[in-house]
Amino acid sequence: MTGLGQIAAAFAQTLWTTRTGRARADFERWQARTLQRWLARDLPGVDFYRDAPPRLETLPIIDKATVMADFAAFNRGRITAEAGWRAYETTGSHAGVSIGASTGTSGNRTLYAITPAEQHRWLGTILAKALPRFLVQHERVAVILPQNSALYDGANRSRLLRLQFFDLRRGLESLLPTLGAFAPTTIVAPPRVLRHLAEHANELAPRRLFVGAETLDPIDRMAIEARFGLRLGEIYMATEGLFAVSCRHGRLHLAEDANVFEFEPMAGGLVSPLVTGFRRRFQIMARYRMNDLLRLSDRPCPCGSPLQAVDEIVGRLDDVFVFDRADGARVLVTPDVMRNAVLDAARDIADFRIRREDREEIVLLLQPDLPEASARAASAALVQLFAARALAPQVTVRREAMVFEPHRKLRRVECRYRPGARS
The missing domain is CATH 3.30.300 (GMP Synthetase; Chain A, domain 3)
Structure with a gap:
């Protein structure tokens, strides 16, 4: 299947799997079957899980330090951390596999390895969740972040979608003329960047806004929404994968169509997630402890999604x-x-x-x-x-x-x- 075909397949599958009105119990049965196939077929494909039984609850809980201590044991290509860093700092790929890294907010950077097929699946999935109408309403998407990703590379293969990355490391003021000329219909950026645009970029008139990469505080939300007259969406994504996207009602829904979430209870009714990505085949991560605090919702969402809603991403466990x-x-x-x-x-x-x-x-x-x-x-x-x-x-x-x-x-x-x- 071609890259465009893989993007289209992931787009359609995501819309169908998370369709409005699907009963939660029916979705959970599908998720359990899909997870079990992944545990039996893909989990043993890397050295760390070679002899592990195909039962999620028996697998060890891992974290960033575990993965980076023996990066080769978690990917099918047995790419070592040393080889991964060399690839990241030079060509960005190793034997046809894209190599990226986290921004290192908590002090230590993490590598990730992703195949072209996984890149296409990711793109089709996020389009279905964030821009499901791009087939009938052409989109120009500006992604404003401090670091580029190979995940964005396949976005410009369709005439219906243009994506341009704006590197914050160059300084936001130097990017404003190019951003204005691009005239984005959708902007994805950290909250502080969108707030800066709200205060200094009067010519921008996007149709949709998404925040990501940082915790969204109420004072930023109010300033951004007031300036643009739009409901602010959120994309919860990390080195380890795409974890949640806001629906059209502004409610954040976990990406349970690609991940199983287990929750460790924390103070004040908050939880910290353990994530198992059952769509990833090259680099395997099961029961990966995230460093985030979430407040889960117990209210149904008017969008009718079967996916668990999140009231708030509160912050980092480190803080x-x-x-x-x-x-x-x-x-x-x-x-x-x-x-x-x-x-x-x-x-x-x-x-x-x-x-x-x-x-x-x-x-x-x-x-x-x-x-x-x-x-x-x-x-x-x-x-x-x-x-x-x-x-x-x-x-x-x-x-x-x-x-x-x-x-x-x-x-x-x-x-x-x-x-x-x-x-």
């Missing part, structure tokens, strides 16, 4: 503030409750950062021109939040201009303290 209280209790304070405390304290807070610098030191960064009364209210809200959990870290307010850094992911809540690093 949960973990305190060991004097009474021996371990207390977790998640990014969302800290963000909400600051935003609810004063309506004129347009940007901020919360950083844990040391075991008992929290720094609240606020804009220089924010009124002092609002700064005091935000600081008091954080103190009260911690006090309600019988915690008393020192909260220090600093004034600092919020510099737009196109090459770095925005983390409004960030834990820089690592136990053992310093006291």
